[in-house]
Amino acid sequence: MNASATGFALRRDRLLRAIRNPVLWQGAAGVATFFLVWQIAKAIGFLAVLPSPLDVARGVPQQMVQEGYWLSWVASGRRVFLGFFAAAVLAVTLGIAMGMSRKLRSGGFPILEILRPIPPLAWLPLAILFWPSPEMTMMFLTFLGAFFPIFINVLAGIDNIDARYIQAARSLGSSPRTLFWRVLVPGALPALFTGLSIAIGITWEVVIAAEMASGQHGLGYLTWNAYMGQSLVGIVVGMLSIGVAGMASSGVMSWIGKRAMPWRRGH
Amino acid sequence: MTDTTSTTTRGYTRLSGIGKVLSRAGRPEVILRDCSFDIKPGKLNVLIGPSGCGKSTLVNLIAGYAAPSIGTVTIDGAPVTGPGPDRMVVFQETALFPWMTLLDNVAYGPIQAGVAHGEAESHTRALLAKVGLAGFEQRYPDQVSGGMQRRAEVARALINLPRVLLLDEPFRGLDHMSRGLMQEYFLQLFEDEGMTTLFVTSEVDEAILLADRVIVLSYKPTAVKAVIDVDLPRPRTFQMQTLPEFAALKARTLQLLYEEAMKGFVKGTAASAELEQLVAAQGVVR
Numbered sequence: 436m437n438a439s440a441t442g443f444a445l446r447r448d449r450l451l452r453a454i455r456n457p458v459l460w461q462g463a464a465g466v467a468t469f470f471l472v473w474q475i476a477k478a479i480g481f482l483a484v485l486p487s488p489l490d491v492a493r494g495v496p497q498q499m500v501q502e503g504y505w506l507s508w509v510a511s512g513r514r515v516f517l518g519f520f521a522a523a524v525l526a527v528t529l530g531i532a533m534g535m536s537r538k539l540r541s542g543g544f545p546i547l548e549i550l551r552p553i554p555p556l557a558w559l560p561l562a563i564l565f566w567p568s569p570e571m572t573m574m575f576l577t578f579l580g581a582f583f584p585i586f587i588n589v590l591a592g593i594d595n596i597d598a599r600y601i602q603a604a605r606s607l608g609s610s611p612r613t614l615f616w617r618v619l620v621p622g623a624l625p626a627l628f629t630g631l632s633i634a635i636g637i638t639w640e641v642v643i644a645a646e647m648a649s650g651q652h653g654l655g656y657l658t659w660n661a662y663m664g665q666s667l668v669g670i671v672v673g674m675l676s677i678g679v680a681g682m683a684s685s686g687v688m689s690w691i692g693k694r695a696m697p698w699r700r701g702h
Numbered sequence: 703m704t705d706t707t708s709t710t711t712r713g714y715t716r717l718s719g720i721g722k723v724l725s726r727a728g729r730p731e732v733i734l735r736d737c738s739f740d741i742k743p744g745k746l747n748v749l750i751g752p753s754g755c756g757k758s759t760l761v762n763l764i765a766g767y768a769a770p771s772i773g774t775v776t777i778d779g780a781p782v783t784g785p786g787p788d789r790m791v792v793f794q795e796t797a798l799f800p801w802m803t804l805l806d807n808v809a810y811g812p813i814q815a816g817v818a819h820g821e822a823e824s825h826t827r828a829l830l831a832k833v834g835l836a837g838f839e840q841r842y843p844d845q846v847s848g849g850m851q852r853r854a855e856v857a858r859a860l861i862n863l864p865r866v867l868l869l870d871e872p873f874r875g876l877d878h879m880s881r882g883l884m885q886e887y888f889l890q891l892f893e894d895e896g897m898t899t900l901f902v903t904s905e906v907d908e909a910i911l912l913a914d915r916v917i918v919l920s921y922k923p924t925a926v927k928a929v930i931d932v933d934l935p936r937p938r939t940f941q942m943q944t945l946p947e948f949a950a951l952k953a954r955t956l957q958l959l960y961e962e963a964m965k966g967f968v969k970g971t972a973a974s975a976e977l978e979q980l981v982a983a984q985g986v987v988r
């Protein structure tokens with residue numbers, strides 16, 4: 436009873452502090468300014484093609500109740516998450532393996548360097564032919580988009596661990612196992628999270644483009660569909676939805692990063 | 703840690719005929735040539751030399767991070783073949799693991815050596831308290847000052863009861879005030895524990911204040927130029943820096959060092975002229 440009351444007080448304090456934080460209000464003011472400038476530009480006759488923010492705001496409820504809107508979030512989110520997750524697992528494994536073994540690196544790195552500059556969308560024709568369903572095609576593309584930034588950053592993270600940490604660990608009598616888990620892994624973690632947050636951004640870019648090209652459902656498909664149906668408000672709502680989805684993904688990523696690396700709070 | 707008699711006879715380190723060639727910008731360079739000296743057990747041995755003379759290379763050889771091109775390093779008769787917990791290094795700047803709390807950093811060595819977690823933790827807490835870090839056990843290195851980081855790092859080394867404690871310019875980068883405080887802390891620690899120590903520095907005042915013996919190195923290829931015994935009484939205090947004996951030791955060391963530092967400059971350059979002036983200003987007899 437008492438403990439939960441204290442817990443409540445703590446949470447309330449934290450909430451109050453967050454609300455009083457000027458950064459929050461500065462951000463909100465920035466967003467408001469953006470829409471205000473847009474509204475004024477529209478009012479004085481610029482941006483004839485675009486709907487005004489007020490039009491969009493009025494259209495939002497209607498867009499959100501339309502069939503398939505929330506399904507689009509789920510569909511895109513699923514493609515992003517599964518592709519990203521598979522990429523993260525493989526890229527971390529390969530990155531660590533090549534970071535530790537010179538032989539593996541000299542064997543595997545050149546072919547990856549040839550594949551890396553190929554944009555994920557350039558794989559689309561081949562992927563459509565290869566994978567049995569459009570769903571798998573799109574996940575394959577998000578996988579490709581996420582793989583390289585994670586892989587490259589993990590490799591760089593291991594390379595750039597300060598030699599003194601490894602020397603100190605060896606002097607302190609580390610077994611290879613503890614050297615790996617307690618020095619190399621945490622040492623490479625900041626670079627891994629840099630890679631992950633770049634990758635999550637790229638997966639959203641890729642999934643939207645792929646959905647516009649070949650999808651069913653999904654926020655990209657929704658936006659394209661609005662264009663085909665000549666719904667200007669629908670296009671803008673689709674775009675803003677993609678923006679919010681991307682921002683939420685980055686937010687989740689940095690939240691996880693902060694929890695995984697408590698020593699970097701305040702950085 | 704508490705049994706000082708056992709630490710005072712351990713750690714007799716001999717470097718005999720050490721030569722080291724390193725590749726610098728693709729060209730081989732002789733860093734050390736026929737460099738021999740002893741680290742006496744239970745003594746605070748200070749290594750001093752002109753900057754860039756290979757002091758850190760010597761530390762790496764004793765620590766076992768690198769092998770000499772020629773010559774041998776032995777500790778209590780056993781040749782050094784690689785790094786190990788019998789020689790602990792305190793690095794320039796800090797090499798505490800940023801991702802571990804001070805407690806975990808210091809307890810790392812004992813836990814690797816198989817000491818039970820509870821025992822390692824209580825031992826660590828006691829040692830952290832001894833170096834003035836009680837209450838900071840759960841902080842990460844980035845959350846404490848530079849001086850606290852150095853003390854934690856000395857604790858991380860000492861807890862393993864190394865035969866030799868190697869400190870490579872450990873107080874470099876600290877401001878003047880913190881540096882003075884760290885020297886006092888370290889003196890007290892040494893005078894309590896009596897661990898065999900090699901302390902590398904490029905500061906003459908620091909060398910004489912701390913040392914039982916000052917090993918003066920020559921410019922590259924580096925060898926030992928002189929060994930100066932510092933017979934100032936212990937416990938040492940800051941006030942001793944005003945003693946005439948201190949001044950005489952300082953003048954002697956400076957003279958040896960300047961002769962060597964000169965060789966690092968091309969004769970007749972602006973830098974060398976500046977150094978000549980500095981020597982004159984210090985009142986060193988030429």
